[in-house]
Amino acid sequence: MKQTMRLFLVAIVAGATTLGGYKLFVEKNETMAVTAVSETPNFIPTNFTANTALPSGVDFTDAANKTVHAVVHVKNTTVSTQPRNMRDYFFGGGTAREMVGTGSGVIISPDGYIITNNHVIDNSTQLEVTLNNNKTFVAKLIGTDPKTDIALIKIDANEELPFVPFADSNNVKIGEWVLAVGNPFNLTSTVTAGIVSAKARDLNEFDSNPQSFIQTDAAVNRGNSGGALVNTEGQLIGINTAITSETGSYVGYSFAVPSNTARKVIEDIMEFGNVQRGILGIQGGSLNSKRAEALGINETEGVYVAGIEKGSGADKGGIKEGDIIKKLDNYKIAKFSDLAGYLGSKRPNDVVDVTVLRNGSQKIIPVTLVKLEVYEIDDLGLEVKNATESELGLRGIKNGVKVNRALTKDMARYGLEGIIITKINDQEVKDIDDVKKIMNRRNYNEPIKMTFVNERGELNSFIFR
Structure with a gap:
């Protein structure tokens, strides 16, 4: 009996020692992972003790209330044709397929004009606009500008609509x-x-x-x-x-x-009906330390004038190669995108006061902006400009636009620079405005037939699919 009690006490002491050692040396270094199963979504908890308050006096509720009812949902329906066989691929045809894209728009007038992105409504066959009150309207496309990715559409709601005013x-x-x-x-x-x-x-x-x-x-x-x-x-x-x-x-x-x-x-x-772009008529670029060192100047901000287009506003106004443009109408120009952004709100014949740095001293030069006479045919990958009378006369033709340069590597290999396009889709082309109208009116899936005269005076036609 004594032997049995002795063994029982030894077992108790050994068990207590083992449990204590585990608690002391093992358990404190282990972490138990618990996964809760729930039918509700998992969220990352927010630390509400952090100081996330806005600066005193900043309140978004009024701005949100003013604008939320003037921002609309835009639905763009497009129809594309998928070739069914090689004949469809080369000669056109196939199965029509409807695709839907969505985006947003901003009402800018009480009579229903809406501004949006060009890529939101591009190639649309039908546009549908839904207001914040869930009313839906068919929208009409007024015009687009792919260069800035801006488009204008309109709805007829038979009531005055909330709109957002423009700021500077x-x-x-x-x-x-x-x-x-x-x-x-x-x-x-x-x-x-x-x-x-x-x-x-x-x-x-x-x-x-x-x-x-x-x-x-x-x-x-x-x-x-x-x-x-x-x-x-x-x-x-x-x-x-x-x-x-x-x-x-x-x-x-x-x-x-x-x-x-x-x-x-x-x-x-x-x-x-199209965008009127005013340009200074300069070639140049932004300055930085590396370029300033290469040019031998100390300025690292501004636009360096590397060239002047003959007959442009810059040429007539007296801007010279080597000038550094520092301001436009007292608006600071630190880089080329500053200049491009400011001029983007101007039109041909607007007068801009250009502050230039020349030989260490600043000079203010009034410049009358001229109209940008080039147009990019994105679907063809070509940039065209208005042809002069002498260029037309040399080839014995009365109308056309000249290809200024190729915009893609694929088009560059054809060597089309210098040709004069006389027709697009069998419609006569007199200037770049005609090109814009023809391209804007064509169906997205329609092949493009380009008739042109090359530098040898030969008449040719290409069909682009």
């Missing part, structure tokens, strides 16, 4: 609060907030189409395109257009066409 985007300041209003992922009437991160941002620095976007960190996603970027007073300072992302969704960088540029484009469309 030149007065926008880096760091000021803004709201992005749109319809991301088909979620209507969505408002996000952020600040202006940068101005005059060019996403295609080496492209022939210089850009000048307002950059913001307000969340913008697919479907926000064509929506409003507004200030805290509910005024339109930009049209949300693009994001930079490796995932295809918002990661902190979104870009808007400045309201001054958008307003000028739609006013031109309404008045002239």
Whole structure:
């Protein structure tokens, strides 16, 4: 019996020692992972103890209330033809396929004019607009400008509609609060907030189409395109257009066409039917330390004038090669996109005071802007300009536009620079305005027939599908 009790006590002591050692040396270094199973979505909890309050006096509710009812949902229906066999591929035909895209738009007048992005309504066969009160209307396309990615459409609502007034985007300041209003992922009437991160941002620095976007960190996603970027007073300072992302969704960088540029484009469309672009008539680029060193100058901000187009406003006004443009109408020019953005709100024959730095001293030169006489036929990958009477006479023709350059590598291999296009789709072409009208009226799936005269005076025709 004593032997049994002794063994029992030893067992108790050994067990207590083992449990204590486990508690002391093992358990404190282990973490138990628990996965909760729930039918509700999983969310990342927010730390409400953090100081996330806005600066005193900043209130977005009034701006949101003013704009949310004036931002609409745009549905674009397109019809494309899919070839069924090789014959369809070479000679046209096939099965019609309907595709639907969506985006946003901003009502800018009580009678139903709406501004949006060109890529939102591009190639549309039918446009449908839904207001914030769920009323739906068929929209009419008034005009587009692919270069700025701006389009104007209109609905007839038989009532006065809420609209967003334009602000002067030149007065926008880096760091000021803004709201992005749109319809991301088909979620209507969505408002996000952020600040202006940068101005005059060019996403295609080496492209022939210089850009000048307002950059913001307000969340913008697919479907926000064509929506409003507004200030805290509910005024339109930009049209949300693009994001930079490796995932295809918002990661902190979104870009808007400045309201001054958008307003000028739609006013031109309404008045002239196309966009009237005014240019200085210079060739040049932005300055930086490396370029300044190569040029032997000390300036690292501004636009260096490397060349002057003969007969342009810059030529007639007295701007010279080697000048450094520092201001336009007292608006600071630090880089080429500043210049492109400011001129984007101007028209031919507008007079701009150009402040240049020449030989160490500043000089103000009034320059009358001239009309940009080139047009990019995106569907052909060609840039054309108006042909002179002497160029037409040398080839024995009375009308046509001259191909200035190829826009793509595929077109460059054909060596079409210098040819004169006399007809597009069997319609006579007298100037670049005729080209614009023909291209804007053609059906998206329609082949393009280009009739031209080469430098040897030979008449040819190409058909592009």
